[in-house]
Amino acid sequence: MDSEHSLAEKSVHLASSDAAATVQQATNNIHATATQAALPPLTFDAGYLPLDGSTTTTLSFESGIHPALTTTEIASVNADTADELAKQLANQQASVLTETLSSFTSNRSSTYNGSSSNNNNNLLSTFSSTTSSTSRRSSMQMSKVEVRETLDASLTENADGLHQLKQYILIKEIGKGAFGKVHLAQDENTNIRYAVKEFSKSKLRKKDKANLFKLGPRGRGRGRRGPEAPSPLTSESSPLDLIRGEVAILKKLHHPNIVKLYEVLDVSAEDSMYMVFEFCEKGVLMPVSLTEKYENVFSDAECRDVFQQMILGIEYLHEHDIIHRDIKPDNLLRSGDGTVKIVDFGVSEMFNKKGDDLTKKSAGSPAFMAPELCRPDHGEVSGRATDVWSMGVTLFCVRFGTLPYVSESILEMHRVIREEEYSIPNEETEDPRFVALIRSVLEKDPAKRITIEQLRTDPWVTNDGREPLISKDENTANAVTEVTEEDLRSAVQKISSLATVIKAIARLKRGIKSPSSRPISAASVLQSFESTISDRMQDADETTPIATTTSTAVLNTTEATPAVTATITTTTTTTTTTTTTTTSSTESKDSLAGSMNHVSLQEESKAAVVDNEKKSEEKHAEEEPQGYQVCDFDTGMCYWVPSKKSPDATNASTPAPEPAVNIPSIKEKDAKSEEDTKTEETKADEEIKDNEKKVEEVPLAPPVEITTTAPVEDDSKDGGESHTATKNKKDDTGAEAEPEGYQVCDFNTGMCYWVPAKKAKMDPEEQQQQPSESVSTILAVEKETKKEVEEKEVTTKPAATSLSSAPASGLDPGLGKMKESNENKEEEEGVGAGSGARTPVSGSGSPAPSPGSLNPGPRLIGKLSRDRLAMFENS
Numbered sequence: 001m002d003s004e005h006s007l008a009e010k011s012v013h014l015a016s017s018d019a020a021a022t023v024q025q026a027t028n029n030i031h032a033t034a035t036q037a038a039l040p041p042l043t044f045d046a047g048y049l050p051l052d053g054s055t056t057t058t059l060s061f062e063s064g065i066h067p068a069l070t071t072t073e074i075a076s077v078n079a080d081t082a083d084e085l086a087k088q089l090a091n092q093q094a095s096v097l098t099e100t101l102s103s104f105t106s107n108r109s110s111t112y113n114g115s116s117s118n119n120n121n122n123l124l125s126t127f128s129s130t131t132s133s134t135s136r137r138s139s140m141q142m143s144k145v146e147v148r149e150t151l152d153a154s155l156t157e158n159a160d161g162l163h164q165l166k167q168y169i170l171i172k173e174i175g176k177g178a179f180g181k182v183h184l185a186q187d188e189n190t191n192i193r194y195a196v197k198e199f200s201k202s203k204l205r206k207k208d209k210a211n212l213f214k215l216g217p218r219g220r221g222r223g224r225r226g227p228e229a230p231s232p233l234t235s236e237s238s239p240l241d242l243i244r245g246e247v248a249i250l251k252k253l254h255h256p257n258i259v260k261l262y263e264v265l266d267v268s269a270e271d272s273m274y275m276v277f278e279f280c281e282k283g284v285l286m287p288v289s290l291t292e293k294y295e296n297v298f299s300d301a302e303c304r305d306v307f308q309q310m311i312l313g314i315e316y317l318h319e320h321d322i323i324h325r326d327i328k329p330d331n332l333l334r335s336g337d338g339t340v341k342i343v344d345f346g347v348s349e350m351f352n353k354k355g356d357d358l359t360k361k362s363a364g365s366p367a368f369m370a371p372e373l374c375r376p377d378h379g380e381v382s383g384r385a386t387d388v389w390s391m392g393v394t395l396f397c398v399r400f401g402t403l404p405y406v407s408e409s410i411l412e413m414h415r416v417i418r419e420e421e422y423s424i425p426n427e428e429t430e431d432p433r434f435v436a437l438i439r440s441v442l443e444k445d446p447a448k449r450i451t452i453e454q455l456r457t458d459p460w461v462t463n464d465g466r467e468p469l470i471s472k473d474e475n476t477a478n479a480v481t482e483v484t485e486e487d488l489r490s491a492v493q494k495i496s497s498l499a500t501v502i503k504a505i506a507r508l509k510r511g512i513k514s515p516s517s518r519p520i521s522a523a524s525v526l527q528s529f530e531s532t533i534s535d536r537m538q539d540a541d542e543t544t545p546i547a548t549t550t551s552t553a554v555l556n557t558t559e560a561t562p563a564v565t566a567t568i569t570t571t572t573t574t575t576t577t578t579t580t581t582t583t584s585s586t587e588s589k590d591s592l593a594g595s596m597n598h599v600s601l602q603e604e605s606k607a608a609v610v611d612n613e614k615k616s617e618e619k620h621a622e623e624e625p626q627g628y629q630v631c632d633f634d635t636g637m638c639y640w641v642p643s644k645k646s647p648d649a650t651n652a653s654t655p656a657p658e659p660a661v662n663i664p665s666i667k668e669k670d671a672k673s674e675e676d677t678k679t680e681e682t683k684a685d686e687e688i689k690d691n692e693k694k695v696e697e698v699p700l701a702p703p704v705e706i707t708t709t710a711p712v713e714d715d716s717k718d719g720g721e722s723h724t725a726t727k728n729k730k731d732d733t734g735a736e737a738e739p740e741g742y743q744v745c746d747f748n749t750g751m752c753y754w755v756p757a758k759k760a761k762m763d764p765e766e767q768q769q770q771p772s773e774s775v776s777t778i779l780a781v782e783k784e785t786k787k788e789v790e791e792k793e794v795t796t797k798p799a800a801t802s803l804s805s806a807p808a809s810g811l812d813p814g815l816g817k818m819k820e821s822n823e824n825k826e827e828e829e830g831v832g833a834g835s836g837a838r839t840p841v842s843g844s845g846s847p848a849p850s851p852g853s854l855n856p857g858p859r860l861i862g863k864l865s866r867d868r869l870a871m872f873e874n875s
Ligand SMILES: Nc1ncnc2c1ncn2[C@@H]1O[C@H](COP(=O)(O)OP(=O)(O)OP(=O)(O)O)[C@@H](O)[C@H]1O
Pocket: 174, 175, 176, 177, 178, 179, 180, 181, 182, 195, 197, 259, 277, 278, 279, 280, 281, 283, 284, 330, 333, 343, 344, 346
């Protein structure tokens, strides 16, 4: 076992193999022993004991290896509890186990508290002491578990004829979800039981496609939100992407009231994927029916206990900017000790901006949906308030066995929820505090609805202070605070303005430390960035695999060894490397956790980076086609602009720009004298100022007369006939409308162009989501020498002409229909890759009309100054 796992190991010298077997047995049965009255206040899942029959065995408490090993409440496991456990185990080796457990526990605690320098975040054991609601409320410390993802799992049949997935023996079906069955499974090594949820990949794909049409590029797919939100599947996508969003959320959450996810398995040869969850043996809180009353309702005290746990779980989620959006009794399971577990994050949404919870999406089950969501065009609503409403409906159900609002059709249900009042059964005999609480939770006006914060001190919830909840700090203490790949990804994902994206890149290039002062590896940022780009582009077309190529070209990414990637920090990253391999991604993640205080690049790594860069440049020179990509971040469209040397450059007469990859390497930079740099900077500043002046001179809404032979969608009847359209229409008020078109920028050169375009049809929701960035906010990366700038201008202008045939449909993120029609056009017109000077690498399905067939084409807008860059950074 490698050193990373050493903390979690403990060698135990046992007198005999019999003793070893005893300990094995005892450990396997810890969970049962504890829960089945032998040790009521303490339960913990067994450790993994790979016994070899000898006199020495190893206790492996490592969740990274074995999913059973999840710490739930380390803090409460101390020498005493271990001692107590040992007594109960009643075997001759108990003291050994006791010692082992306590020593392991103290090790873990110190690691958890950050005092260990080892990067052992994923090495955790499973101990919990949560059986009574008091203990549940009093100790919420949990630690992280690394969720394993296996892409090549296989489903086999064991000797008993049972299906087996890795070590999980599928015992029986315990439920059915929308995408497949849920199985009770048992780990053949530890006998610990799990709920293994099966997903049909084909069903997920169908849903993914359906949502693609329904919701547009940002609202699509199961678990589509925040970091690691799945892209529409391409032939190259991992099937895991289908559930990536849900997995990403669950990975971040470590709370007793949130179901624990241990593993995600993809059986590549079959239609199934599996998520391995902690088993909640008491099942759903209660069945809910639209028509029948559930008779076995909860007592007042039980309701309080359940509701308190819901508050804690939801508070924890909201604190981490996650909105569940489907709270209902069906999604509240109970473990053996009665702990409520919130499950099913399939429609949950993770907000990337702290405090932001505004959502436009309607999700969840109609009967539990808040009134503000029960409108076809409800605009942005507070996700937190909608979760509170659903909690209220759930509480109503568990208390009265019925729903507050019932209707047979969804539309009517929406109307009833919006407009009608519910009645509380036997209100007169009900606890007035409960009635008051229900009324404040089921308040139709979200602004007046009680908040989670207020629920904490509600008289019924706390039973007039006699049963207080643990403090918010304690409840949310186990925050996932370190910067992870996911965080970065999400940060970039939510960056909607072109300026912000450029700013991020500019910062990266200039090696400015992130505002949070956290060391973020260049690789991570670049990788996040490229994911965003590729995600957006894949939004535009799920049929063309583009991610890797595109990101590589845009960001001048090259392969880096994991070791190098892991040590890069922002201070000196400049043009260092990134990688798209899984290995380096992991390494990079580790580096984030492990290098929190580093601000400079170590010499060793620097040399490695330079070396690597050189190698990769050589490699790219051989492999990469010459050219560069320009991207419009508002639409997510990117285009490949071949350079002179490019094999794609069919329009050889048009001088193409140099590949936009000439950001000075560290090596080059180091070689320049400071003086040279200063002179260059001064020159560049002057040039930038000039350009800025040009930017200001460019009218934001230039009236453009467009003559085109390309069929414009609205005028499709005209076929390929030539016609003229005035793009700048006046709106109702007579004001000059925004120019129609889009910006493309080459981030390496900092050059931006305005490309007039035909009117895009856009889903109104999407249209609102799409940022509209004014031209004046375009900024450029500095540090170009005057010469370089001049060269760029000279060389890029012709390219701009070639770009004039950029498909206007690139504006349209509505995708589905547009894509179809574009594909048809492409066939009809015989236009495609290689037919023009530029090929849309996004594979958006947009045609690449022949040069000159569209509008006058992009115009150079210019660059922004350092001042403006600084202004963005300060804002
Ligand atoms: N972790 C678990 N422990 C025990 N039983 C579970 C667990 N997860 C699911 N189940 C059982 O399986 C049933 C179906 O669960 P599942 O979450 O798949 O249903 P669903 O709400 O339709 O979800 P989805 O829409 O995501 O498929 C649940 O009602 C419950 O009985």
